[in-house]
Amino acid sequence: MNPAAKAPIVSITNVTKDYNLGKVVVPALRGVDLQVHPGEFISIAGPSGSGKTTLLNLIGCVDTATTGVVSVAGQDTKQLSERQLTNLRLHTIGFIFQSFNLVSVLTVFQNVEFPLLLQRKLDKAQRRERVMQLLEQVGLAGHAKHRPNELSGGQRQRVAVARALVTRPQLVLADEPTANLDSVTGQHIIDLMKELNQKEGTTFIFSTHDAKVMNHANAVWRLADGKILDRLSASEAQRAMAVGGH
């Protein structure tokens, strides 16, 4: 591991996040510091309610921190306008959702093509080539014309992976990408992500409950009660799980 080689792609400094529920204030994150470097394959682990989703939302620029600095690809997200944040999401970040979130009325091909159309960088032929290339990588080239509801859960999540990666983002975020899948299928998705991480050098951050899924990560950040417990290497994490899990 040589994390200091490049500038971090995600840098979180002393971040807190409170959810204001009228009278009650729920502190979801209470002073988190964290850095992720390009090319890393990171897992965020922790019990339910520990703040995993909250943390990923802040990194994904779909939510803002109450205090502290969240910087993504070198940009302090607090300083960006709504428009700029959207552009950051479009060009720099890819999302994989727990419930896949495909656009049901579009075909597999159109779903994957969607971010490219929003980007308006490539012409039709280029888009076609790129989409087909990704569908091949996730093994769904034969299903390009299908609608999402004609696919299994695992296939849908693979389409979602293709969609997240089609723009060649620097960073892909995945909040419990395997939670809605059986363990074998979930394993396949993680394998796929890992493969892409190694081939393309894309940075992945994903959250999970599943110890087996965590195995694949370079490092696991453990969250508890809105705070970082520790940062473990893959093998450390496995040992910790083996102890703590029983």
Added chain:
Amino acid sequence: MGGHFRLLMQVAFRNLFTSKINLLIGGIIFFGTLLVVVGGALLDSMDSAMSRSIIGSVAGHIQVYSDDSKDELGLFGNMGGEPDLAAVDDFSRIKPVLEKHPNVKTVVPMGTNGALITSGNTVDLTLARLRDLYKKRAEGGETPGLRENIDSLKSHVRQMVALMEEDLVRSQALLSESARTPEEKESLVRARSEAFWNTFEQDPFDSLEFLENRIAPQIPDGDMLYLRYAGTDLDAFQRTFDRMEVVDGQPVPAGQRGMLLSKFFYEEYLKLKTARRLDLIKQERDVNKKTIATDPQLERWVKENQTQTRELLFQLDPIKTRLAVERLQKVLGTQEPKLEKLLSTFLATDDANFDTRYAQFYSELAPLLELYRLRLGDSLTITAFTRSGYVQSVNVKVYGTYQFKGLEKSALAGALNLMDLMSFRDLYGYLSADKKAEIADLQKQSGVQAVARENAEDALFGEDSGNSLVAEATPGVIDEKDAFTGALDSLRRDDLAKRIYSQDEIEQGVVLSAAVMLKDPEQLPRTMAELQQSAKDAGLKLRVVSWQQAAGIIGQFVLMAKLVLYFAVFIIFVVALVIINNAMMMATLQRVREVGTMRAIGAQRSFVLGMVLVETLLLGFVFGAGGALVGSGIMAALGSAGIPAGNEALYFFFSGPRLYPSLSAGNLIAAFVIVLVVSSISTLYPAFLATRVSPLKAMQTDE
């Protein structure tokens, strides 16, 4: 950009048929467009049909009248009677000014007014005829033919008195409050007595006067009728309003005094009521497929025919009564001797025997009867208030009846009777400044303060003719107080009726308005403005109005109907707007996750806005086009089959028995624009809400 838009279209198009809510919205848009297309086209067609009715019957495209008028022109009458118009002193002065305009085809002088006429009861009419015969005898001595006629009429009168006594007895038998005073009863007893009839010939005029004053008023069947008439240059009128046609009788000979009654008016008010009711029943049965058994109106008419036989009985003298009894006995196959009973049985028609009875009435009974209270060729006495407040009576010969083609059954188009301008001016009794001076002149000449009737007539109608204006002194005009009796006067009256007036005489004088027919009706507003200007330039104080304004209450009525319909359409669209708005809100809420996902993976707010708007517009286009297409189909079908005017009032608005509506490009475009505007407006708020959906919504897991 291209790809971007294509994506919007793709999403929108895919959503179009997958979302049930969209189908609901589409349905509303479909029916909305259908409604606007069909409703709009029907309304427009009716509007233009009605404008044809108004323009083609009396109004022309433009009406011109004096700017000094207190009221506005109302050719079909206004609320509370005739409008108060100032007269145009001399039509020949305004005509050239109007005709100069290149777009003016013809100018027709006009004046509408209303008057009461007494249609006279049967006793009155019979007595009048009897009086005429006695007069003839006084002048030319008795001939056997005259004697026979006199005797026949006398026995007719006796028969009527007998019928009246019968009525009296009947009402007493019923112990009802007898409407008759002792005096009236006494007169009736005297008229029934042998003594009266034995001594009748001693002083026939005295006897007649007794009957006229004491007996005739006891009969209630005489009607006061309100007659609306338009005085006009009848030849120019016929040429200009080519839908006008003479039905019975003949046109008024060129340049002569005379009247053409509206066929509708003639049938409705002057026909024997029994015959009229039979005609109406026949029409309702034949045209509208109603039956006596099921329609209360028809049933009522049959009842009235059964009970109201007096009018028929009065008409028949003893000889005709006997004939009628014989014929009815044969037709009905009974021995019943009383005509009243026979008539009542004969007229008790039902659906099975109506058609035969109807034919029998006209073949057996009608030849014995006077079917109309006024025969064509007879004169009508019209009584009107003149401008100066006098009551004026004028005798006008009725030459025939006329109607407007296609508007035969319309009470509105049939309300106006036509009269020559001379008679109109007499009734109007307007004295222009010139004429006043002329009379003053005459008075000076004859050296008397009040110029004698004969003098004035001779002076006015001697050599330098053309002055029929002095109503109070015009022959043919009867002063209420002393009616003409002398032979000399009736001779003069004949002269007047036969006189042929020159075009100049017709045109030089008072009119109330002028109808202007245009060559190109499309130019109406411009031509109106230009005519107004040239009238001003010529120093004429005229008001120039369109046919719509001239139609007065009718024009407003249509405007009202249109407003009501537009208001209804407006309400429907407001409701549609609310429904579409709510439906779109629901659709947006349903799609919160999808929108959130799009936002999360990098779609800007503008993209979301565009997506919702494009979707609604597409919805509007697709379903709007469907509605417009179906609407066009319906209009095409209606246009070739026509919509029947179910009731008579609609004839005027349909300009005939059927309305053949047509669809204009304007209707379609208007419908489309309205639908698109309504659907876009109703989507604005939901679209705005959609842009506010947070990308966080994408992260929420399924419930």
